[in-house]
Amino acid sequence: xxxxxxxxxxxxxxxxxxxxxxxxxxxxxxxxxxxxxxxxxxxxxxxxxxxxxxxxxxxxxxxxxxxxxxxxxxxxxxxxxxxxxxxxxxxxxxxxxxxxxxxxxxxxxxxxxxxxxxxxxxxxxxxxxxxxxxxxxxxxxxxxxxxxxxxxxxxxxxxxxxxxxxxxxxxxxxxxxxxxxxxxxxxxxxxxxxxxxxxxxxxxxxxxxxxxxxxxxxxxxxxxxxxxxxxxxxxxxxxxxxxxxxxxxxxxxxxxxxxxxxxxxxxxxxxxxxxxxxxxxxxxxxxxxxxxxxxxxxxxxxxxxxxxxxxxxxxxxxxxxxxxxxxxxxxxxxxxxxxxxxxxxxxxxxxxxxxxxxxxxxxxxxxxxxxxxxxxxxxxxxxxxxxxxxxxxxxxxxxxxxxxxxxxxxxxxx
Amino acid sequence: xxxxxxxxxxxxxxxxxxxxxxxxxxxxxxxxxxxxxxxxxxxxxxxxxxxxxxxxxxxxxxxxxxxxxxxxxxxxxxxxxxxxxxxxxxxxxxxxxxxxxxxxxxxxxxxxxxxxxxxxxxxxxxxxxxxxxxxxxxxxxxxxxxxxxxxxxxxxxxx
Amino acid sequence: xxxxxxxxxxxxxxxxxxxxxxxxxxxxxxxxxxxxxxxxxxxxxxxxxxxxxxxxxxxxxxxxxxxxxxxxxxxxxxxxxxxxxxxxxxxxxxxxxxxxxxxxxxxxxxxxxxxxxxxxxxxxxxxxxxxxxxxxxxxxxxxxxxxxxxxxxxxxxxxxxxxxxxxxxxxxxxxxxxxxxxxxxxxxxxxxxxxxxxxxxxxxxxxxxxxxxxxxxxxxxxxxxxxxxxxxxxxxxxxxxxxxxxxxxxxxxxxxxxxxxxxxxxxxxxxxxxxxxxxxxxxxxxxxxxxxxxxxxxxxxxxxxxxxxxxxxx
Numbered sequence: 001x002x003x004x005x006x007x008x009x010x011x012x013x014x015x016x017x018x019x020x021x022x023x024x025x026x027x028x029x030x031x032x033x034x035x036x037x038x039x040x041x042x043x044x045x046x047x048x049x050x051x052x053x054x055x056x057x058x059x060x061x062x063x064x065x066x067x068x069x070x071x072x073x074x075x076x077x078x079x080x081x082x083x084x085x086x087x088x089x090x091x092x093x094x095x096x097x098x099x100x101x102x103x104x105x106x107x108x109x110x111x112x113x114x115x116x117x118x119x120x121x122x123x124x125x126x127x128x129x130x131x132x133x134x135x136x137x138x139x140x141x142x143x144x145x146x147x148x149x150x151x152x153x154x155x156x157x158x159x160x161x162x163x164x165x166x167x168x169x170x171x172x173x174x175x176x177x178x179x180x181x182x183x184x185x186x187x188x189x190x191x192x193x194x195x196x197x198x199x200x201x202x203x204x205x206x207x208x209x210x211x212x213x214x215x216x217x218x219x220x221x222x223x224x225x226x227x228x229x230x231x232x233x234x235x236x237x238x239x240x241x242x243x244x245x246x247x248x249x250x251x252x253x254x255x256x257x258x259x260x261x262x263x264x265x266x267x268x269x270x271x272x273x274x275x276x277x278x279x280x281x282x283x284x285x286x287x288x289x290x291x292x293x294x295x296x297x298x299x300x301x302x303x304x305x306x307x308x309x310x311x312x313x314x315x316x317x318x319x320x321x322x323x324x325x326x327x328x329x330x331x332x333x334x335x336x337x338x339x340x341x342x343x344x345x346x347x348x349x350x351x352x353x354x355x356x357x358x359x360x361x362x363x364x365x366x367x368x369x370x371x372x373x374x375x376x377x378x379x380x381x382x383x384x385x386x387x388x389x390x391x392x393x394x395x396x397x398x399x400x401x402x403x404x405x406x407x408x409x410x411x412x413x414x
Numbered sequence: 415x416x417x418x419x420x421x422x423x424x425x426x427x428x429x430x431x432x433x434x435x436x437x438x439x440x441x442x443x444x445x446x447x448x449x450x451x452x453x454x455x456x457x458x459x460x461x462x463x464x465x466x467x468x469x470x471x472x473x474x475x476x477x478x479x480x481x482x483x484x485x486x487x488x489x490x491x492x493x494x495x496x497x498x499x500x501x502x503x504x505x506x507x508x509x510x511x512x513x514x515x516x517x518x519x520x521x522x523x524x525x526x527x528x529x530x531x532x533x534x535x536x537x538x539x540x541x542x543x544x545x546x547x548x549x550x551x552x553x554x555x556x557x558x559x560x561x562x563x564x565x566x567x568x569x570x571x572x573x
Numbered sequence: 574x575x576x577x578x579x580x581x582x583x584x585x586x587x588x589x590x591x592x593x594x595x596x597x598x599x600x601x602x603x604x605x606x607x608x609x610x611x612x613x614x615x616x617x618x619x620x621x622x623x624x625x626x627x628x629x630x631x632x633x634x635x636x637x638x639x640x641x642x643x644x645x646x647x648x649x650x651x652x653x654x655x656x657x658x659x660x661x662x663x664x665x666x667x668x669x670x671x672x673x674x675x676x677x678x679x680x681x682x683x684x685x686x687x688x689x690x691x692x693x694x695x696x697x698x699x700x701x702x703x704x705x706x707x708x709x710x711x712x713x714x715x716x717x718x719x720x721x722x723x724x725x726x727x728x729x730x731x732x733x734x735x736x737x738x739x740x741x742x743x744x745x746x747x748x749x750x751x752x753x754x755x756x757x758x759x760x761x762x763x764x765x766x767x768x769x770x771x772x773x774x775x776x777x778x779x780x781x782x783x784x785x786x787x788x789x790x791x792x793x794x795x796x797x798x799x800x801x802x803x804x805x806x807x808x809x810x811x812x813x814x815x816x817x818x819x820x821x822x823x824x825x826x827x828x829x830x831x832x833x834x835x836x837x838x839x840x841x842x843x844x845x846x847x848x849x850x851x852x853x854x855x856x857x858x859x860x861x862x863x864x865x866x867x868x869x870x871x872x873x874x875x876x877x878x879x880x881x882x883x884x885x886x887x
Contacts, residue, residue: 065743066743067743068741068743069739069740069741069742069743069746070740070746071740071741074740076738076740076741078662078663078664078665078728078734078737078738079662079734081725081728081729081738082725082729105858108862109858109861109862109865110861110862110865111862111865111866111868111869141722141723141724142721142722142723142724142725142738142739142740142746142747143721143722143723143746144723146703146720146721146722146723147722149703149720149722150702150703150722153703153720154703154704154705154720155702155703155704156701156702156703156704156705158699158837158844159699159700159701159702159726160700160702160840160843160844161700161702161724161726162702163844163847164702165702201859201862204858205854205855205858205859208854208858209850209851209854209855212850212854213847213850213851216843216846217843220840220843220844221726221729222729223839223840223843224696224699224700224726224729224730224836224839224840225729225730225732226832226836226839227732227828227830227831227832228729228732228734236839237842239843240843240846371729372734374830492794492795516774517763517764517768517769517778517779518762518763519762522779522780522783526783533783533786533787533790534777534787534790534791536774537774539771539772539774540771540772540773540774541774542772543772543773543774544623544773544774547625547772547773560627560772
């Protein structure tokens, strides 16, 4: 693959093809390069060596997990049933994958065609995020082969997780359908594309409904343990709203970051329409993000007031909470607001980075750090962290594979 | 003459002694306490207990253990609110009121049918240990370890 | 007066009367928060003043369920020399454990047995999305390992943090939790193994509502001996295992922050929102779409642009 420096040609001397029109399958897969040229590129990319290193340890760890149980890679804690695998993999990645419904709503419902260049990237981000959240789940579940049980075998419909399971399954289908037009362009299935375009409005509205509910449900899940999580991080009445509203700026910030990363690392893949409109789109996303951030801040204050937790703010945990709010919400808000006002796209991107970090931090706090705050603190096993990074490598590899081929960053020329 | 006197004293003391280590039941019948008892209604984890009645008789008055008897007020102050005129009950042995199978459905419904105050009568195991071990702990004398009173059965995991 | 009494009028009148009669029948509707528990709900009263820490209950439990016998089991019944202060907890190999506590108000350590409390409105059951938990009429909260997926939400939901997970098994992972000896004993109305094994009758088995009376009687009959409260009477909506203690509950390792409401109460409101969103969102966003599209049509027509250009963009 092309090195990160952004150079189109390299030792092989041949540039990857900007795809379009009728091509052989091998050309589509190897981007018009010969098999040997392609492999040379793969070998010479230093990022791939780093990934290899991670996988060399990570894959045996995964085998260990499946052969010997979760005890092999986690602390197997009875007091802390959920660790980083779920804390980051599910609770962290799902709000970051909210980009799908956000951009499809913006373009299809609010008819904002100026965001169309980035719509497919956001949809892909959403799809892959949810898909890998399920992968994380398959690693973390005690009996992963029973993943489909709440769908087909035994129903517990009063449980919040039941809603999450059904919605994630349905929403994955919606997202696959929404990315099908791009795939069908690449694969040459015009009938599929026409069909999806006809039902796009329905898919989009379904996506909003499902996303609202399961983003909220992931928050409501913690209402099962109202006394175990530090009161500043759990608000039984509003928890689902906190998680839903924060998913809005999480998804938008994730799109800002991913779009920035692709222009830095694979600008050869992006077409002119994408590159020239990206600054305006970024500022537009930041506007939406800023609105969501200020809303989120206010509902956090409302929750503190409602539960009369003002005095808790001047404790050790209170300072930690204020730090999370400051770094994860307030600073991004200021960065977005100032950046939009004065057209500082770089500032907006740093703000987005902080916002994403803040979301991950908030979810980890709710799941692990402030959970059982009255008990001992549990530090994750290094193997668990390594497995998380391993799965992220798989996520990255798949993401990159798709972006190089499917017309997400460019338009397919007939 | 002296022999007669001796016999008289001997009979008197024997009578006195037997009176002390015996009880008058409501029917007027005299009952002599046994010197030692084999407590074997419940054997499972442990074997039976050989209980030295004569020894305990020298330490405590009857009513402290047989809290239903002898016509004297109970040793428990909480009981005397109702039982201060101390009517006797005819059963002497513990297991007549403190059932072996305290928690069976039949026992629970029998206890429910009690028209009096006693809804919390301990079972036999509980009664033995609460009374015996409770007393031994409070006077810091007497056996308190499990095996001090009863040997463990083979293959038992209990202490 | 003078209205003709036709067949139609008669029919209408009869139907109206019937409908109103039926609708006035008192509806037998049970709200979740009105449910007081099954009448046949058994329970166990744990009297902390009687427990001597012999751990016979642990031994009997492990024997009953084929688990490994408890470790560190010295001969003497006065054990747990180092006060455990609540360090021990039920795990994948032990459904119940006894902890010891130092208390300023007592000259000897206090011992407390912990196990599943078999709540009247169990949080684990509420949280389980495959319906792996069942509350039986006898009061036991039992678990079905055949449908469990291993998500461990029940462990998060339980306010007492009781369910333990068998992490060290890859193919036979499951939750391990006291089941009130349901299969072998409670279903036949027999007391659980731990109750039968307790020498001091620190564990009293019976019907929960009767045990509450027994507990109140014990507290009343020995003034000053016990705290004037029964732990488990209201905690988490009420539990089947009730505790009375001679020292304040927090000194014996009881969690006083367990909510009084059953845990279900805290997610009910969100679950009620779900059908609202499902119903309102379609209309809301369809409406927004129509407004946005019509505005765009107005804009486009005022800019003299052809609508058909839009489709090529896609």
